[in-house]
Amino acid sequence: MDMNSFFTDLQGKINQAIESSPAKDIEKNVKAMMTQGFSKLDLVTREEFDIQAQVLAKTRAKLDALEKRIAELEAGIDAKP
Structure with missing residues (x-):
């Protein structure tokens, strides 16, 4: 296994872990809150x-x-x- 495929595989596993973790929900909720907050501002x-x-x-x-x-x-x- 070369280093390039190792890092690609590692990145895939990390992304999969993040997708199935509460961190993804937190990210989604923070984005929604920020979007809602910015929409109230006169920008x-x-x-x-x-x-x-x-x-x-x-x-x-x-x-x-x-x-x-x-x-x-x-x-x-x-x-x-």
Whole structure:
């Protein structure tokens, strides 16, 4: 028996033991509790966050351009006699 098949067999036996043990039920219950807890929170996905970050960056750029334009217009008004 080579080492590769030994470890494969060992892994299979460990997985089988975990599947038939209370640890699997505990894992399932913990996942269910966490899913239920997260569903109560007001969370967003990473994709939604990235999209909103892009929208914010575009809005910031537009705001900066408008502030600059207003400053130029005010300077023009102040310069007129």
